[in-house]
Amino acid sequence: MEILKTSKLLILLTVIMLSASLTTRAQEGYKYVPESKELYNKIVHMDSVLFNAYNNCDMDTQAKIFADNLEFYHDKGGLSTSKKDVLDAIKANICGKVTRVLVPGSIEVYPIANFGAVEIGLHRFINHQENDHESKPDKFICIWKQAGDTWQVTRVISLH
Numbered sequence: 093m094e095i096l097k098t099s100k101l102l103i104l105l106t107v108i109m110l111s112a113s114l115t116t117r118a119q120e121g122y123k124y125v126p127e128s129k130e131l132y133n134k135i136v137h138m139d140s141v142l143f144n145a146y147n148n149c150d151m152d153t154q155a156k157i158f159a160d161n162l163e164f165y166h167d168k169g170g171l172s173t174s175k176k177d178v179l180d181a182i183k184a185n186i187c188g189k190v191t192r193v194l195v196p197g198s199i200e201v202y203p204i205a206n207f208g209a210v211e212i213g214l215h216r217f218i219n220h221q222e223n224d225h226e227s228k229p230d231k232f233i234c235i236w237k238q239a240g241d242t243w244q245v246t247r248v249i250s251l252h
Contacts, residue, residue, distance in 0.1 A: 132201045134243070135243075138236065138243050139194065139211060143192050143194065149187035151179060154182065156244075157244055159175070161246060162174075162248070163247045165249045166250050168252055189219070192217055193218060194214075199211060207238070208237040209238070210234070210236075212232070213232055216230070230252050231251045232249065233248070234248050
C-alpha cells in the first residue's frame with residue numbers, strides 16, 4: 093500500500109515538473125506584438141499619465157482618469173466599487189509613502205471592440221516607509237474605456 097502511495101506521489105510530482113517545464117518553454121518562445129501600435133502607444137501614454145499622478149499625489153488627474161463606475165480588485169484589500177474610497181485610500185496610504193515603477197517593456201495592450209482596451213503589465217512598488225524597499229514585480233490589469241478622445245479606467249486588477 094505504501095509503495096502505491098509513493099508511486100502516485102512520484103507520478104504527480106513528475107506531471108507537475110513537466111507542466112512547469114512546458115509553461116516556461118512556452119513563455120520563453122512568446123513574443124508580444126501589439127495588434128495596433130497606435131492603440132498600444134495611447135494606452136502606454138495613459139498609463140504614464142495615471143501613474144505620474146499616482147506617484148505625485150495628483151488627485152485631480154487620478155479622479156479624471158478613474159471612471160465613476162470604477163471597480164478596483166486588489167488581491168490583499170479585496171474589491172472596492174467606490175471611486176471615492178479608492179481615491180481616499182490612495183491619498184491616505186500612497187501619497188508620499190509609495191512609488192509605482194513600471195517594469196520596462198512589460199505592457200501588453202489588447203483592443204476591446206466598441207469599448208476600449210485591456211492593459212496587462214508588470215509593476216513594482218517602492219515603499220518609502222520601509223527603507224525604500226522595492227517589491228517583486230507583480231501583474232496588473234486595467235480596463236480602459238474610450239469616449240471620444242477621453243480614456244478612463246473602469247476596472248483594475250492589482251496583484252502583489
